[in-house]
Amino acid sequence: MPELRTETMTVNMGPQHPSTHGVLRLVLELDGEIVRSAAPTIGYLHTGIEKTAEQKKWQQVIPLVERMDYLSAQSNSMAFCLSVEKLLGVEVPERVRHIRVLIAELQRINSHLVWLGTHGMEVGAVSVMLYCFREREQLLNINELLAGFRLFPSYMRVGGLREDLPRGFHAAVKTILDTFPAKIDDYEDLLTKNEIYLERTKGVGRISKENALGYSLVGPIARAAGVEYDVRKAFPYLGYETYEFAVPTRTEGDVYARYLVRVAEMRESLKICRQALDRITPTGPFAIADPRITPPAKDRVYTEMEALIQHFLIYSQGFTVPAGEAYVPVEGPRGEQGFSIVSDGTNRPWRVKSRAPSLLACQALERMIVGGLIADVIAVIGSIDVVMGDVDR
Amino acid sequence: MSMDAAAFVAALQEAVPDSAPESVPSLDLHPTIYIARDAVGAAARALRERRDLGFSLLAELTAVDFWPREPRYELVYILVSPEQRHRLRLKVRLHADDAHVVTVSDVWPAANWLEREVWDLFGIAFDGHPDPRRLLMPEDWEGYPLRKDYPVQIRMKPGASEPVQVTAEEFRANLQKDRLSRQ
Numbered sequence A: 001m002p003e004l005r006t007e008t009m010t011v012n013m014g015p016q017h018p019s020t021h022g023v024l025r026l027v028l029e030l031d032g033e034i035v036r037s038a039a040p041t042i043g044y045l046h047t048g049i050e051k052t053a054e055q056k057k058w059q060q061v062i063p064l065v066e067r068m069d070y071l072s073a074q075s076n077s078m079a080f081c082l083s084v085e086k087l088l089g090v091e092v093p094e095r096v097r098h099i100r101v102l103i104a105e106l107q108r109i110n111s112h113l114v115w116l117g118t119h120g121m122e123v124g125a126v127s128v129m130l131y132c133f134r135e136r137e138q139l140l141n142i143n144e145l146l147a148g149f150r151l152f153p154s155y156m157r158v159g160g161l162r163e164d165l166p167r168g169f170h171a172a173v174k175t176i177l178d179t180f181p182a183k184i185d186d187y188e189d190l191l192t193k194n195e196i197y198l199e200r201t202k203g204v205g206r207i208s209k210e211n212a213l214g215y216s217l218v219g220p221i222a223r224a225a226g227v228e229y230d231v232r233k234a235f236p237y238l239g240y241e242t243y244e245f246a247v248p249t250r251t252e253g254d255v256y257a258r259y260l261v262r263v264a265e266m267r268e269s270l271k272i273c274r275q276a277l278d279r280i281t282p283t284g285p286f287a288i289a290d291p292r293i294t295p296p297a298k299d300r301v302y303t304e305m306e307a308l309i310q311h312f313l314i315y316s317q318g319f320t321v322p323a324g325e326a327y328v329p330v331e332g333p334r335g336e337q338g339f340s341i342v343s344d345g346t347n348r349p350w351r352v353k354s355r356a357p358s359l360l361a362c363q364a365l366e367r368m369i370v371g372g373l374i375a376d377v378i379a380v381i382g383s384i385d386v387v388m389g390d391v392d393r
Numbered sequence B: 001m002s003m004d005a006a007a008f009v010a011a012l013q014e015a016v017p018d019s020a021p022e023s024v025p026s027l028d029l030h031p032t033i034y035i036a037r038d039a040v041g042a043a044a045r046a047l048r049e050r051r052d053l054g055f056s057l058l059a060e061l062t063a064v065d066f067w068p069r070e071p072r073y074e075l076v077y078i079l080v081s082p083e084q085r086h087r088l089r090l091k092v093r094l095h096a097d098d099a100h101v102v103t104v105s106d107v108w109p110a111a112n113w114l115e116r117e118v119w120d121l122f123g124i125a126f127d128g129h130p131d132p133r134r135l136l137m138p139e140d141w142e143g144y145p146l147r148k149d150y151p152v153q154i155r156m157k158p159g160a161s162e163p164v165q166v167t168a169e170e171f172r173a174n175l176q177k178d179r180l181s182r183q
Helices: A049-053 A058-066 A073-088 A094-122 A126-147 A169-191 A195-201 A209-214 A219-224 A255-279 A298-303 A305-316 A357-369 A374-384 A388-392 B005-015 B037-049 B111-122 B168-181
Strands: A009-013 A025-031 A034-041 A324-327 A330-332 A335-343 A349-355 B022-024 B032-035 B057-065 B073-081 B086-094 B100-102 B125-127
Touching: A025 A374, A034 A357, A034 A374, A049 A058, A049 A349, A058 A073, A058 A349, A073 A094, A073 A324, A073 A330, A073 A335, A094 A126, A094 A169, A094 A255, A094 A374, A126 A169, A169 A255, A195 A255, A195 A374, A209 A219, A209 A357, A219 A255, A219 A335, A219 A357, A255 A374, A298 A305, A335 A357, A335 B057, A335 B073, A349 B057, A357 A374, A357 A388, A357 B111, B005 B022, B005 B032, B005 B037, B032 B037, B037 B086, B037 B100, B057 B111, B086 B100, B111 B125
Parallel strands: B032 B086, B100 B125
Antiparallel strands: A009 A025, A025 A034, A324 A335, A330 A335, A335 A349, B022 B032, B057 B073, B073 B086
């Protein structure tokens, strides 16, 4: 009888693997079914957005940053606008703040729905994916209503919004807010006490509170491990301190805890959305009244010489931003995100750096999967909710 | 109670006397402090471990290239204390001919990839880094793309990987080895 072979096997998972959420490549060293070491390799989606942004005018950077983390487009552009507005020293009107909060929270629900759907599908609950994408469709319709664009609306602008809310916006959002709690109950019916789901996720991919902090994990992953850190509470922006909501936290730090935190977050986001919708007045300003930054209304451009000149200046030269640097952190769907921007006082940014929560989550992946089973790798990758566009930028 | 820039400067001065902390005005909620390059390691440890500072989270580590100005690079560390709810922007100036600094990946493990990214895109070396490789660009890439003197439009010859070529004997031996072990 030949000798039993006992060496470990190296398996290359990705970059073209449907469960790596894009182009993540993992080199796994397997001992039977146990993962002995894991080396994440990234960079397959690196498109140099930060370098490109240095060649663009400030307003032109917005569509670029929306394409970084493509599941939280409006959160990215809002973070970028807040940083630029900080450098400009302008404060957006109260109505704009409420609209931004509403859009950011809808974006969070949207992102969590994609996460829940794909993660559910990967661990075997395919029906969850169908339901989540059905509901996400409604949120994309809201984007279409807002801006005519579903994934990357570029609706946020430095100094406010691109245009006023469309007719029927309140009613459309209200319908969603009224129907969603029941839908979230449906997802929970499918998963929360599902024996198979519990078996696949409980105690899997654990990370301790100390490691979560050390690896700079933020957002739902950190909150599932007991780190009570939410930018909306710790460093409020856009008037989040005036909204009533809770920050769901767990202590287990495993895949199941991350699931519970994200589902609870969706419910809290709905609460914030309701409060924000009540505060948005039907009419009012949608951008600051600064002729250097905000383009004039179209009907004025067609009838007034000054407005035409102003329009031409804004769209050909853009506006200049005083020299300096700013970083305004916001709580995106994946945790603290924001843009470290440096201006040299011209109409183009000197440096734009995105804080990418997915990059750091990817780095900590090794910690979560080594020592576990190869089948759990899929569940863990799904649970940290990486978006490769955000990792590689 | 959150601390202001003067309090951070005083704490740094006390913990690391040769760090030469220098506070500059800041627009956002991060007090901004420059420190000496050689004190980065000790300052990082003090900022993380001192109870009153407690910066357990390294939110961001990046660099800015101010070419052609000297000192050319500025490293930016954004630190957060989730418990005490204060933030700090720590900065280090680096000259172009001496662009290296000690790693902080032993203080915050998260710095590992962040420092690799800075090395990859700016060519700033991190002394004592456990894994000093490029992160985003291909390993054989020439140049550091986020430097300001790096051209925006360039053409690179596409690199093709070498095919793994074995001799006929090796091929047969491999097959044979596999067959034997599966009996």
